[in-house]
Amino acid sequence: MAAPTTPPIFDGHNDVLSKLAATHPCDAVASFRANAHQAIDLRxxxxxxxxxxFFAVWVPSPSLSLDQPTSGAEFNIPLPPEVRQVDALPAAMKQVAILLDLERAGCLAIATSVAAIEEAMTVGRLAAALHIEGAEAIDADLDVLDVLHAAGLRSLGPVWSRPNRFGHGVPFRFPSTPDTGPGLTGDGKRLVDRCNALGIMVDLSHITEQGFWDVAARTTKPLVATHSNAHALCPTARNLTDRQLDAIAESHGMVGVNFATAFLREDGRMAADVPMETILAHFDHLIGRLGEDGVGLGSDYDGALVPRELTGVEGLTTLRQAMLDHGYGEELMEKLCYRNWLRVLRKTWGG
Incomplete structure (x- = not known):
């Protein structure tokens, strides 16, 4: 029996734009159509x-090294300093331009409404929600935010792990709680307010625990972490505690399960030998805290080492089969694969 290709999967996070910008800036469209070295291409x-x-725009740090131990040892990777806005903006614009090129070439449709996502899914065209992971490219006056919104931006994580003018992110640290430092700055609070006004979803993945509570106290929308896992199962700084999960549930928000092995494994190792049972344990834990309407996928494809069976998006058939074998029924499968994302986006974007 062939592995299932349905329900369709709408995913909470990928980094293919930054990968294309780094490896194929001049022929991004051709690379996106077919490239065995990417987790995501059309084929x-x-x-x-x-x-x-969600197609993320992420600005790299020139001196960044994310070499994590593969032996299960404790680690705390030093993070680079803040990237200046004047340096971040060109890098971000390059990635947005690649996304626009992909749309012009007919590879995908930039979706700014749930109706647009549903239409793209109906005709078999990839639906891309433009996301920013770390707001370094945005100025203090938030003028760039308004321009990006006009270009299709509908989701934003105020911080990646390094600090910026808007707040502080969690480091790559294991074992550790996410309570690693300060939260939002004054500019960060204004950013959240403006995102609420524009209908831009605020993503809580990678922000410190204090930043999480700062957003929770300020936002008028559901709390969402696009690509995070359960701290109770993998005690890394990047995962969410049960208290945070309960706050997300109370807001009728959701969490996308991250495939990055270092955020799945109990030992925090960056190693690809992760069985499907480990991923399903995170699904089960999150469903237990958030309910069946509060969990989806947030793969981190093209931005992280993922389990060997899920190396590329073609491996999603294996995940579906594992979910079915685990006892997930048809209705729950549809919720986890795409319906829960559409639900929370209706509440955030409207329509």
Whole structure:
């Protein structure tokens, strides 16, 4: 029996834009159509029933090294300093331009409404929600935010791990709680307010625990972490505690399960030998805290080492089969694969 390619999957996070900008800036469209060295391309998307998701813009740090231990040892990776806005803006604009090129070439549709996502899924075209992971490219006056919103931006994480003018992110630290430092700055609070006004979803993945509570106290929208896992199962600084999960549940928000092995494994190792049972344990824990309407996928494809069976989006068929074998029924499968994302986006974007 063939592995299932349905329900279609709308995913909470990928980094293919930053990968294309780094490796194929001049032929990004051709690379996106077919490239065995990317987790996401059109050929593999069709094989895996990948319908789209949040396409992230992420600005790298020149001196950054994310070499994590593979032996299960404790680690605390030093993070680079803040990237200046004047340096971050060109890098971010390059990635947005790649996304626009992909749309012009007919590879995908930039979706700014739930109706647009549903239409793209109906006609078999990838739906791309533009996301920013770390707001370094945005100025203090938030003028760039308004311009990006006009270009299609509908989701934003105020911070990646390094600090910026808007707040502080969690480091790559294991074992550790996410309570690693300060939260939002004054500019960060204004950013959240402006995102609420524009209908831009605020993403809580990678922010410190204090920043999480700062956003929770300020936002008028559901709390969402696009690609995070359960701290109770993997005690890394990047995962969410049960108290945070309960706050997300109370807001009728959601969490996308991250495939990054270092955020799945009990030992925090960056190693690809992760069985499907480990991923399903995170699904089970999150469903237990958030309910069946509060969990989706947030793969981190093209931005992290993922389990060997899920190396590319064609492997999503394996995940679906594992979920079915685990006892997830048809209705729950549809919620986890795409319906829960559409639900929370209706509450955030409207329509």
């Amino acid at each position: 593999r998307a069709r094989l895996g029933g990948f319908a789209g998701g």
